[in-house]
Amino acid sequence: MCSNRLKLNTEKTQFTCCGTRYQLAKVDATGFMVNGLAVTLLPTVTYLGVIVDQEMLFADHVRLDTPCQSLFLLAKAAAFD
Numbered sequence: 001m002c003s004n005r006l007k008l009n010t011e012k013t014q015f016t017c018c019g020t021r022y023q024l025a026k027v028d029a030t031g032f033m034v035n036g037l038a039v040t041l042l043p044t045v046t047y048l049g050v051i052v053d054q055e056m057l058f059a060d061h062v063r064l065d066t067p068c069q070s071l072f073l074l075a076k077a078a079a080f081d
Helices: 021-026 067-079
Strands: 031-034 037-040 044-047 050-053
Touching: none
Parallel strands: none
Antiparallel strands: 031 037, 044 050
């Protein structure tokens, strides 16, 4: 990366392992070091606005957090009828 004059922003760097529950149970990783700073293993990461979890279920991404969001989606779906 140095030859291309790029620098890794370690404060924004996120790291996760993806796989099945059985595969993830075999992984013994808690993090690694980048430029002397620790990057820890996270259960979910955000990539281009998509929340990706370790099992690639996208449950956190599609979850509705507020009743307002639910009503908005219901109203939007009703408009198609």
